[in-house]
Amino acid sequence: MSGAADPRQELLTLVPKLRAFAMSLCGKPDRADDLVQETLMKAWAKMSSFQPGTSMIAWLYTILRNEFYTEYRRHRREVPDADGVFAARLTTRATQDGQLEFQDFRAALFSLPADQREALVLIGASGLSYEEAARICGCPVGTVKSRVNRGRAKLAELLTPSAPDEKETAQPAWRAAAAAG
């Protein structure tokens, strides 16, 4: 079948999407690219299990995600310092307005549990449907929805600015939220 070689040609064009997803999962540029490399090699090796006509990016995200969680379970303690790396990477970059806001958002995003962050990125950024995201994550659609909602609610809470004159009342709420999370 001549179609068998074609899916592989598609891999290169999907690398940017893989990198964007990998980065939003692990937060470290180097590790993200290692994840992408693993994913490409696995995908290449088992290309025969890809069903033509289905979404290749969804298939690749599934592989990448499995890679991530396998490693995540192995090196759980390495994960939390992702924020610092991100911040460092950012300051050497863009100098647009809103950069601080962007940095705050990033820090908030990476303080979320991985499953919520992943759901937010799949739905809110990569443009997949809830059904596709559910298939990628191997969970019911309702679970994806609740992860998105919890993630959004938590981000909203973290990003809600507290006016200076509200410090007295805002602080306990902030601490309570941190303790609860």
Add this chain to the structure above:
Amino acid sequence: MKELRATLQHGRDLSGGNPGGDTMGERKVPRLDRKKKTMLTSVSTSPADTSPAPQGKGRGKRGLERPLQAHIGRQLQAVYNQVLEEKVPDRFIQLLRELEAKQDDKS
């Protein structure tokens, strides 16, 4: 004033977890004239208001919800797009070339 506050507190409790809360609150305090209603807003947003934190949070959320969620959507997109728009590193072009070369060797 004490009594008014109690009533206001009650009205706010109702509006806290309910999208239609405002109308319900108004029905509960029908005798508030316009001036007192203005006070209601100022009392409820005043930092001197010693209402417990969860209520304050709920109230803030109602007002901020839409623009904040839109902001979150934009930022999420920005985080993803920042990497998406980067040039593909050579290592991946190299990797795919190698995989292809191996493939050709095999066949």
